[in-house]
Amino acid sequence: MTDERLRKRAHGVDATLRVGKGGIESVVEELDSQLDDRELVKVKFLRAARGAGTTDELATDLAERADAEVVETRGNTATYH
Structure with missing residues (x-):
């Protein structure tokens, strides 16, 4: 599926994971499981998590750890494929 189609589909998806003060390490396995x-x-990257970097930086780091692809980031939310 093309990136444009994925971005359009992502619009209707609700955030099912939240990254807080525990950081991205605490959600890597859950993201991998949900992508299965x-x-x-x-x-969604909560304020407590964003102290460790920008949303884009955190989203990229999480994608690398979970072997996922970042479809897009908007505000404090990232969509993965």
């Missing part, structure tokens, strides 16, 4: 069950997963 569905094509797109949205992750």
Whole structure:
């Protein structure tokens, strides 16, 4: 599926994971598990997590650790495929 189609589909997806003060390490396995069950997963980076970097930096780091692809980031939310 093209990136444009994935971004359009991501619009209707609700965030199912939240990254807080525990950091991204605490959600890597859960993101991987959710991606096994569905094509797109949205992750919201709460204020406590953003102290460690920008949303884009955190989203990229999480994608690398979970072997996922960042479809897009908007505000404090990232969508993965």
